[in-house]
Amino acid sequence: MKVKIQLLIAAAAIFSLAGCGxxxxxxxxxxxxxxxxxxxEEGHSEGEAATIAVLxxxxxxxxxxxxxxxxxxNLTASIKVNGALRVPNNNKANxxxxxxxxxxxxRVQLGDQVRKGQVIATIENPQFVQQQEEYxxxxxxxxxxxxxxxRQKDLQAGNAxxxxxxxxxxxxxxxxxxxxxxxxxxxxLMGINPGSITTGNLRAAxxxxxxxxxxxxxxxxxxxxxxxxxxxxxxxxxxxxxxxDLQVFEKDLPKVKVGQSVSFTLxxxxxxxxxxxxxxxxxxxxxxxxxxxxxxxxxxxKAGLIDGMNVTALVGVGTALTAAVPNGAIxxxxxxxxxxxxxxxxxxxxxxxxxxGGTEEGEKHSPAExxxxxxxxxxxxxxEVTKGVSEVGYTAVTPVKEIPAGSRIVTKGTxxxxxxxxxxxxxxx
Numbered sequence: 001m002k003v004k005i006q007l008l009i010a011a012a013a014i015f016s017l018a019g020c021g022x023x024x025x026x027x028x029x030x031x032x033x034x035x036x037x038x039x040x041e042e043g044h045s046e047g048e049a050a051t052i053a054v055l056x057x058x059x060x061x062x063x064x065x066x067x068x069x070x071x072x073x074n075l076t077a078s079i080k081v082n083g084a085l086r087v088p089n090n091n092k093a094n095x096x097x098x099x100x101x102x103x104x105x106x107r108v109q110l111g112d113q114v115r116k117g118q119v120i121a122t123i124e125n126p127q128f129v130q131q132q133e134e135y136x137x138x139x140x141x142x143x144x145x146x147x148x149x150x151r152q153k154d155l156q157a158g159n160a161x162x163x164x165x166x167x168x169x170x171x172x173x174x175x176x177x178x179x180x181x182x183x184x185x186x187x188x189l190m191g192i193n194p195g196s197i198t199t200g201n202l203r204a205a206x207x208x209x210x211x212x213x214x215x216x217x218x219x220x221x222x223x224x225x226x227x228x229x230x231x232x233x234x235x236x237x238x239x240x241x242x243x244x245d246l247q248v249f250e251k252d253l254p255k256v257k258v259g260q261s262v263s264f265t266l267x268x269x270x271x272x273x274x275x276x277x278x279x280x281x282x283x284x285x286x287x288x289x290x291x292x293x294x295x296x297x298x299x300x301x302k303a304g305l306i307d308g309m310n311v312t313a314l315v316g317v318g319t320a321l322t323a324a325v326p327n328g329a330i331x332x333x334x335x336x337x338x339x340x341x342x343x344x345x346x347x348x349x350x351x352x353x354x355x356x357g358g359t360e361e362g363e364k365h366s367p368a369e370x371x372x373x374x375x376x377x378x379x380x381x382x383x384e385v386t387k388g389v390s391e392v393g394y395t396a397v398t399p400v401k402e403i404p405a406g407s408r409i410v411t412k413g414t415x416x417x418x419x420x421x422x423x424x425x426x427x428x429x
Contacts, residue, residue, distance in 0.1 A: 051381055051382045051421075052343070052345055052346065052347045052379055052380070052381055052382075052421075053340065053379070053380045053382065053417050053418075053420055053421035054347060054377050054378070054379050054380075055377060055378055055380065055417065055420065056377045057377065057378075059416075059420075060378065060413070063413050063416045064412060064413050065410060065412065065413035065416065065417065066410070066411050066412035066413060067342065067408045067409065067410060067411060068325075068326070068329070068408070068409060068411035069406060069407065069408060069409065070323050070324070070325055070397070070403065070407070070409060071323070071324055071325070071394070072321050072322065072323060072324070073321070073322065073324040073392075073394050073396075074319045074320070074321055075319065075320065075322050075324055075388070075389050075391045075392075075394065075396050076261075076316040076317075076318070076319055076320075076389055076391055077316070077317055077318050077319065077320040077322075077389070078314040078315055078316050078317060078389050079248075079252045079255060079256075079314070079315050079317055080312065080313070080314055081246045081247060081248050081249075081252070081294075081312075081313050081314075081315060082246070082247055082310070082311070082312055082313070083244055083245050083246035083247055083264070083294075083310075083311050083313055084244075084245055084308060084309065084310050084311065085242055085243075085244060085245075085298075085305055085306065085307060085308065085309045085311060086242070086243055086244070086245045086307060086308075087237050087238065087239060087241060087242050087243075087307040088241065088243065091212065091214070091237070091238040091241040092212075092214075092235065092236070092237050092238070092307075093210070093211040093212040093214075093235070093236050094211075094220075094232035094233075094234070094235050094236075095120045095121070095208050095209070095210050095211065095232060095233045095234050095235075095236060096208070096227070096229055096230075096231070096232045096233060097123050097206065097208050097227050097228065097229065097231075097233065098189050098190075098229055099123075099125060099127070099128065099189075099190065099206065099228070099229075100125060100226065100227065100228035100229075101123030101124050101125035101128070101206065101226070101227065101228075102123060102124050102125070102224060102225070102226055102227075103121055103122075103123055103221050103222065103223050103224060103225050103226075103227060103233070104121075104122045104123060104124050104205055104223070105121060105122045105223065106120075106121050106219075106221070106222070106223060106233075107119055107120060107121060107122075108120055108121075108216050108234060109216065109219070110216055110217070110218070110219060111215065111216060112215070112216045113214075113215055114210045114213065114214065114215070114216060114236060115210065115213045116210055116211065116212055116213045117209050117210065118209060118210045119207045119208070119209055120207075120208045120209060120210055120233055120234055121207070121208045121221070121233050121234075122205045122206065122207050122208070123205065123206055123208060123227060124204055124205045124206075125204070125206075126204065128190060128203065128204055128205075128206055129202050129203070129204050131183060131186060131187060131190075132187065132192070132197050132202045132203065133202065134183060135180070135183040135184065135187060135194060135197060136197060136198070136199060138176060138179060138180045138183065139180070141176055142173065142176045142177060142180060145169065145172045145173045145176050146173055148169045148172070149166075149169040149170055149172075149173050151169075152165050152166040152169045152170075153166060190206045191206055191207050191209070192206075208233050210236055211236070212236055212238055213238060214236045214237050214238035214239065214240075215236065215237055215238075215239060216234050216235070216236055217235050217236065217237040217307070218234065218235035219233075219234050219235075220232050220233060220234065220235070221233045221234075237307055239302065239305060239306065239307065240302065242298055242302060242305050242306075242307060243276075243279075243295055243296060243297050243298055244262065244264065244276045244295070244296040244297075244298055244311065244313065245293050245294070245295055245296075246262070246293070246294040246295075246296060246313055246315070247286060247289065247291040247292075247293065247294075248291060248292050248293075248294050248315070249290060249291050250285075250290050250291070250292070253281075253292055255315075255317040255318075256278065256281060256294055256315060256317065257278065257281075257317075258278050258279060258280070258281065259277065259278060259279075260277070260278045260315055260316050260317065261275065261276075261277055261315075261316045262275065262276040262277065262278060262296050262313050262314065262315050262316070263275055263276075263313065263314050263316075264276060264311045264312060264313035264314070265311065265312055265313075266304075266305075266309055266310070266311055267309070267310040267311060267312060268309070268310075269304075270312070272304070274298065274300065274301060274302075274305070275298075275299050275300045276296035276297060276298045276299055276313075277296055277297050277299055278294055278295070278296050278315070279295055279296060279297050280294070280295040281294050281295075282294065282295070294315075296313075314389060316389075322388065322396045323396065323397060323398070324388075324394040324395060324396045324397065325339060325394065325395060325397055325409065325411065326393060326394060326395075326411045326412070327390060327393055327394065327395050328411060328412050328414060329409060329410060329411045329412075329414055330385070330387065330395060330397070330414065331414045331415060331417075331418040333418065333422075336384055337384065337385050337386070337387050337397075338382050338383060338384055338385065338418070339383055339385055339397065339399075339409050339410070339414070340380040340381065340382055340383070340409060340410040340414060340417050340418070341380065341381050341383050341403055341407050341408070341409050342378060342379070342380055342381075342407065342408040342409070342410075343379050343380065343381040344379065345379060345381060346379065347379070380410060380417055382418070382421060383399055383400070383401065383403060384399070384400045384401075385397040385398060385399050385400065386398045386400070
């Protein structure tokens with residue numbers, strides 16, 4: 001009986017130990033699973049956007065990916081200002097008629113290139129014929145008046161004539177000669193040579209000519225409308241002499257000097273870049289804006305530039321030592337700019353595998369194999385930057401987060417690295 005009791009006690013102790021072991025194992029297993037799931041969850045929350053690109057040595061070689069560093073370059077420091085294109089008033093003109101008349105023909109239209117003296121339109125008025133007629137007849141009147149004057153002189157010399165008659169004859173000759181000179185000048189202003197006028201070639205239509213060389217920018221008249229000196233026919237602008245008016249605020253004014261270079265883009269076409277040079281700085285504030293007009297001569301290409309266009313400009317105000325990278329090192333995506341920095345960080349999926357205790361059975365690699373895989377590839381982190389001035393193949397950049405000094409960056413083949421990262425969606429293998 002005593003033996004049976006001892007056997008029962010021993011059996012109870014064994015079952016108790018087994019239960020504790022199982023519970024302990026389950027607890028450890030659950031903790032491990034929970035830990036892995038927590039790590040996995042954390043990895044997803046941090047890696048919503050792809051930031052690490054992995055490239056093998058073969059891929060880098062095939063597309064020509066090259067590495068370098070962020071360098072310090074003496075680039076032109078600049079201030080950003082707004083402005084507009086302007087044509088000086090002495091390079092704008094209205095083609096007008098000095099005499100009133102009805103438009104008979106219009107020989108130009110909007111956008112046409114015209115040269116100085118080119119016929120723009122013709123106008124008609126019966127008064128033109130009357131002035132030419134008077135010019136022809138005044139010669140005979142002058143001849144008669146001169147003969148009368150001579151007769152009065154002869155009579156006065158013989159004491160047979162009155163002095164008053166001689167004075168009247170003299171005044172009449174002078175008045176007719178003045179009238180002839182006036183008519184000759186008026187006819188010249190009509191575009192007619194007074195010496196060529198005869199009774200057989202009187203003209204009823206006059207021409208309106210362009211006062212400058214340029215482009216027709218506006219039309220104010222049409223066929224059949226009445227025009228005079230106060231009613232321009234067309235407006236002509238010489239866009240070749242276009243210049244840039246910038247509005248520089250008070251705080252930036254001391255930095256601006258005559259002769260500084262300016263690069264600018266059109267508001268409606270920011271892809272094309274033009275150049276200019278400061279030639280004059282205003283001496284008074286514009287209205288209530290607390291800005292001063294800075295006038296610049298447009299240099300180089302002027303194609304597509306029109307009076308009144310709004311621009312955004314960078315005024316070079318000297319050189320400064322600044323962090324810069326080659327132009328090809330910058331990638332653009334969604335309106336932002338990035339560079340790729342060599343890093344030891346791993347992609348999200350790789351980190352998840354480590355958190356789960358390694359890859360699945362059959363996919364595990366030995367430490368030697370892992371080293372081999374790491375040596376055959378490089379990881380690059382996508383870092384956002386803000387761009388500054390571009391010059392001599394380099395662009396000033398300011399990273400939005402700190403990059404360790406001496407870090408290697410992709411200087412060539414950035415487009416491929418960015419494309420690979422976009423296609424991977426953050427899951428590099």
